[in-house]
Structure formats: C-alpha cells, structure tokens
Amino acid sequence: MSTAWQQQVFALDARYNAHRAKNHPNFRTLYIRRRNQLLREFGGGKDSALWKQYLRLRGILLQNRYGSSFDQMSLRRLSINTRVSPESTAQLSDVDSFNKEGDLSPCRDKSRAYSGSNLFDNYYSFVNVHHIFDQHSSAVTMVKFANNDRARLCCISNDSTVSICNLLTQPPTLECIMKGHEREVTGCDWSFANDLIVTSSLDGQICVWNTSNYKCIRSVRDSVPTELLSCLFHPVNNNIVVAGNIKGQVEVLNISTGIKLRNNVGGKVLSLAFDSSGNSLWAGNDLGYIMSFYFNVNSGKLNKHKRIFVGVSAAITNINWRAWISREARDPSLLVNIAANMIQLYRVTDKGLQLKRGFIIEHKNQNSHIRSTFCPIMSFRKGACIVTGSEDSCVHFLDIGCESVMNAAVNKLQGHSSPVFGVSFNYDESLLSTSDQQGLVIVWKRDTKSQRE
Incomplete structure (x- = not known):
C-alpha cells in the first residue's frame, strides 16, 4: 500500500514542478528525479495514516508557497489511486480535506467510475517509477520499444535528436543520442529484427540508423525538401519505408534504390499504420480523414x-492497428x-471502417x-485495455470492452507536469514508457504480483 502513497506524493511534486525555478528547467528535472529517488529509498515501511498526514501537510505547504497557480481540480485528482480498490479509495478520499470548498463529490464520482471497471483495476497497477530519463532538451513526441524486446526504447524529440535507452541495466542507461536531423524528429519505427531504426523529420530527411553502431547508414531527401510528419517500415519488407508529409502525400521509399512513389491524401499526413501482412495501410490527416490503401509489395504502389x-475536422495524431483485442472482439x-x-x-471490414466505441x-x-x-498481451478475459496520453498530464488506461463508456476508466498514472505525448508498452507489459512536452521520459514498473492474482 505504501507504494501507492509514494506515487501520490510524487504526482503532487510533479504537478507543482512546473512552477519551481521557471527559468531553470534542468534544475526542475534534477529536483523531481531526486524526489523520486528519496521516496523509493526512504518511503517503505510507513503505514497509511502517516502517508495520509504527510500528503495532506505537503499539499498545504506547496499550495501556500505557490498560491493559486495550482489548479484545485488537480488536488481532487490526487484522490484517485494508481491502484484502485474499495479500501484504497476510501483511504485516499481524505486527501481532499485541505480543499477550501470541502467539495468531495467530484473525487467520489471519479472513484466510482474507476471502481466500476474492476476487471482490470489490479491487472494494470504499477508499483513505482522504474526510471526517469531527461536527455532531451525539448518535447519527446514519441517513444517506442523494440519488437519483442523488454529493454530497448527509442525516443524522438523536437530537439532534432533520437536516443536509445536500455531499461534493464542496473541502473537503466542511455545507450546513445543519434544526431543527423536538422529540425524536429516526427516519427520513428524499428525494423522487424531491431537492427535498424527509421526516422522522419521536418527537415525533409528520412534517416535509417544501424542500431549496432548507432550510425546513419542511409539518408534520403528530395532536392526541394518537404517536411515529413510520420514514417513506418513495411512490416514484411524492411527495404521499404512509408512516410507522410505536410503536402498531404504518402511517400513509398525503396531504401536501396532511393526511388519514391507518391499518393495524395490531402491535408497533412500525421499518422500511419500497417496491418501485420503489409497489404493494408491507413493514413490519417489533420482534416479528420483516414485513407485506406491496398499495398502492392512487388511494385511498391499504393491503391x-x-x-x-x-x-470532426480535427487532426488525427495517431493510428494503431490490432489483429484482435480480446475473446469477444476478434475482428481487426x-x-x-x-x-x-x-x-x-x-x-476493420472489407467495406472500410465501422465505428465501435468512442472515448473522451x-x-x-x-x-x-x-x-x-x-496493451500488447492478448486477453482471454472479458474486456481489453488501451493506454493513452493526454493534455491533462496524466496517463489513462481505458477498458474498451466496458459496456458503459462512463465506467471505462481503469487506472490513471500521475507523474508528468505537462501534456503526455508518447506511450509504449514493452512486449510482456512489465514496463510502460511515457513522454511529455517538457522532454521527460518516465518508465513505470508493472505490479507483477497483482498480475498473477
């Protein structure tokens, strides 16, 4: 139980961290890393009553120190535990006692919503923060674990660099920072064997990196560079890369020959997704349209x-494909x-796409x-989960098989102090990586005991 309280304290510190030493972001990052380290080293063995009192007093002190700059709704969010159970919900509800208005109903309503989806409450709980990386000086817009690999994580940033981290060394280490792009990096993908990484950038370059020596082995850019917004390896033929650009085009690049073929979608192509066979491709733009293609591997042409x-006419910032997600939903x-x-x-049907659910x-x-x-592990229990970033600085777990959308919330991780952009599970779900607008990458460790239960 103490680990849940530790995370509540860490979330409280993280939310105030944006107001601490505003002109010194490196100091803020150093401070939050040290707070996390101290909580892990000295936070064990204390009962819930002491944690409750400590959290209440620290909340009062921080609120007095930084005044009204801290959102009162954020204080209410602290009452939602990262590992929800009827017992822990009751204990954490007292955290709001320092709310001047004394209104606990929003907290209680949210707690009921979280408790309503009890199939995954314990299944997707996290015991602590495994590690925090801060190697990037600008937003980390995407994180991606290597295929069937528990340890290696690729991060791309608006500071024009790409980094690879190893999460299972003691302590976790930054393996390299790869430099070669001149502007913001917008997309990345691992090859099937994890020996290559492809990246796209607003500088118009597609770069292919060798992951054994971290060198760029291929760089392709048009004579008149076009800003690239997304990229993917073909899942079967890693000699082919697909990219989306700011002119609304989907580009198919043969890495060996450098030949490019283009197909117009319209708008700006922000997101791409292949099915596992590589025969179908989906592209999402900033106007609210998804275009589906048939891909001819032999000719490299898109139909x-x-x-x-x-x-709604809004940006489609991410597309994910899955063959089937649970025993009840075995359709792509x-x-x-x-x-x-x-x-x-x-x-996904032969006629196109059929809307199943929507979440806010x-x-x-x-x-x-x-x-x-x-979530990568195929579930044979009822329901299935997704994890998403959000502009509220939280990481949300949703049960997409829940009968009521209002009760779909399963869990919420608090630790970032700016919008959360990237989310990625490793293949066995033991680690979850999330990234934010300030360039922080947090790696969360799964509670394996509750998973076995």
Missing part, C-alpha cells in the same frame, strides 16, 4: 481503397486519437501529438 471521415481494429477530445475504436480524453490542441496503444 486507394476507402476515405473515411471521423466525424484501429485505435485513433483525434485532437477533438476523443479516441475512437474502429472495426483531454486533447484539443491540434499540435499536440497525443498517442495511444493497445
């Missing part, structure tokens, strides 16, 4: 299939983030590239 409007599915405060889940998250800024992902 347009369907154009789907998601219901697409998970779509839309900058209109929503996530949509579609069933905080995501309004068209330039916030919020991402989500399916």
Whole structure:
C-alpha cells in the first residue's frame, strides 16, 4: 500500500514542478528525479495514516508557497489511486480535506467510475517509477520499444535528436543520442529484427540508423525538401519505408534504390499504420480523414481503397492497428486519437471502417501529438485495455470492452507536469514508457504480483 502513497506524493511534486525555478528547467528535472529517488529509498515501511498526514501537510505547504497557480481540480485528482480498490479509495478520499470548498463529490464520482471497471483495476497497477530519463532538451513526441524486446526504447524529440535507452541495466542507461536531423524528429519505427531504426523529420530527411553502431547508414531527401510528419517500415519488407508529409502525400521509399512513389491524401499526413501482412495501410490527416490503401509489395504502389471521415475536422495524431483485442472482439481494429477530445475504436471490414466505441480524453490542441496503444498481451478475459496520453498530464488506461463508456476508466498514472505525448508498452507489459512536452521520459514498473492474482 505504501507504494501507492509514494506515487501520490510524487504526482503532487510533479504537478507543482512546473512552477519551481521557471527559468531553470534542468534544475526542475534534477529536483523531481531526486524526489523520486528519496521516496523509493526512504518511503517503505510507513503505514497509511502517516502517508495520509504527510500528503495532506505537503499539499498545504506547496499550495501556500505557490498560491493559486495550482489548479484545485488537480488536488481532487490526487484522490484517485494508481491502484484502485474499495479500501484504497476510501483511504485516499481524505486527501481532499485541505480543499477550501470541502467539495468531495467530484473525487467520489471519479472513484466510482474507476471502481466500476474492476476487471482490470489490479491487472494494470504499477508499483513505482522504474526510471526517469531527461536527455532531451525539448518535447519527446514519441517513444517506442523494440519488437519483442523488454529493454530497448527509442525516443524522438523536437530537439532534432533520437536516443536509445536500455531499461534493464542496473541502473537503466542511455545507450546513445543519434544526431543527423536538422529540425524536429516526427516519427520513428524499428525494423522487424531491431537492427535498424527509421526516422522522419521536418527537415525533409528520412534517416535509417544501424542500431549496432548507432550510425546513419542511409539518408534520403528530395532536392526541394518537404517536411515529413510520420514514417513506418513495411512490416514484411524492411527495404521499404512509408512516410507522410505536410503536402498531404504518402511517400513509398525503396531504401536501396532511393526511388519514391507518391499518393495524395490531402491535408497533412500525421499518422500511419500497417496491418501485420503489409497489404493494408491507413493514413490519417489533420482534416479528420483516414485513407485506406491496398499495398502492392512487388511494385511498391499504393491503391486507394476507402476515405473515411471521423466525424470532426480535427487532426488525427495517431493510428494503431490490432489483429484482435480480446475473446469477444476478434475482428481487426484501429485505435485513433483525434485532437477533438476523443479516441475512437474502429472495426476493420472489407467495406472500410465501422465505428465501435468512442472515448473522451483531454486533447484539443491540434499540435499536440497525443498517442495511444493497445496493451500488447492478448486477453482471454472479458474486456481489453488501451493506454493513452493526454493534455491533462496524466496517463489513462481505458477498458474498451466496458459496456458503459462512463465506467471505462481503469487506472490513471500521475507523474508528468505537462501534456503526455508518447506511450509504449514493452512486449510482456512489465514496463510502460511515457513522454511529455517538457522532454521527460518516465518508465513505470508493472505490479507483477497483482498480475498473477
């Protein structure tokens, strides 16, 4: 139980951290890392009553120190435990006792919503923060674990660099920072064997990196560079890379020959997703449209299939494909983030896409590239989970099989102090990595005991 309280204290510190030493971001990062270290070293063995009192007093002190700059709604959010149970909900509800208005109903309503989806309450709980990386000086817009690899994580940033971290060394280490782009890096993908990484950038370059020596082995850029916004390896033929650009084009690049083929989608192509066979490709733009293609591997040509409007003219910042997500839903599915405060889940059919569910998250800024992902382990229990970033600085777990959308919330991780962009699980779900607008990458450790239960 003490680990849950530790995370509440860490979340409280993280939320105030944006107001601490405003002109010295490196100091803020150093401070929050040290706080996390102290909580892990000296936070064990204390009972809930002491934690409750400490959290209450620290909240009062921080509120007095920084005044009204701290959102009162954030104080209410502290009452939602990262590992929700009826017992812990009751204990944490007293945290709001320092709320001047004394209104506890929003907290209670949220707690009931979280408790309503009890199939995954313990299954997706996290015991602590495994590590914090701060190697980037600007927003980390995407993080991605290597295929079938528990340890290696790729991070891309608006500071024009790409980094690779190893999370299972003691302590976790930064393996390298790869430099070669001249502007913000917008997309990345691992090859099937994890021996290559492809990245795209606003400088118009597609770079292919060798992960054994961290060198750029191929760089392709047009004579008149076009800003690139997304990229993917073909899942079967890693000699082919697909990228989306600011002119609304989907580019197919043969790495060996340098030959490019283009197909128009319209708008700005912000997100891409292949199915596992590589025969189908989906591209999302900033106007609220998803274009599906048939891909001919032999010729490298894309043939347009369907154009789907998601219901609102807003940026589609992420698309994820999954063959099947649970025992009840064995149809191929697409998970779509839309900058209109929503996530949509579609069933993939021969006729196109069929909307199954919609969820509300905080995501309004068209330039916030919020991402989500399916939890990687196929579930034979009832329901299935997704995890998503959000502009409220939290990481949200949602049960997409829940009958009521109001009760879909399973868990919420608090630790970032700015919008959360990137989310990525490793293949066995033991570690979750999240990144934010300030360039912080937090690695969360899964509670394996509750998973076995």
